[in-house]
Amino acid sequence: MPYKSWFDEHTSKHKKIVDKLLQKNFTTEEIIEYFDFENMVEMEKDFCPLYEKNKKCHDMKKLNCYLCACPNFRFNDNGIEKIDDKTKYSYCSINSKKGELGTYGDAIHQNCSGCDVPHVKKYVEDKFDIDWKKIMKECDLDE
Incomplete structure (x- = not known):
């Protein structure tokens, strides 16, 4: 699935989910808590395909799913740049030491599997906006 399709669907x-919680008068703190992995697996089974297997995307004890994608992720489905004979489609804007660029055939993509930055509650609190797309506004380089 292209990044943009996933991004728009997500x-x-x-x-x-957020609109439902706001209708119930959830506070910011309650919304963030609601997005804890254990709750989301139980209450929002369709939010993530990993929930069906009760599997976390990152190996960490307390995972928060509010920032399912990272505000530091950058992508362009048409390609960002050519490196030798390969096309780079994504990267980390802060060059996190926990992430890496991976080569997959003739494509280069950011591999975030080792990075838990956006899933730490404190990080979510610091970046929080009721509008997820506002937090993620710099991710899509084609917009």
Whole structure:
């Protein structure tokens, strides 16, 4: 699935959940807590395909899913640049030491599997906005 398709689909799913919580008068703190992995697996099974297997995307004790994608991730489905005979489609804007660029055939993509930065509650609190897409506004380099 292209990054943009995933991004737009996820924006819609995220907004639907947040709107539901706002209708119940959840506070910011309660919304962030609601997005804890253990709760999301139980209450929002369709939010993430890993929930079906009760599997976390990152090996960490306390994982928060509010920032399912990272505000530091940058992508362009048409390619960002050519490196030798390969095309780079994504990267980390802060060059996190926990992430890496991976080569997959003739494509280069950011591999965030070792990075837990956006899933730490304190980070979510610092970046929080009720509108997930506002937090992620710099991710899509084609917009």
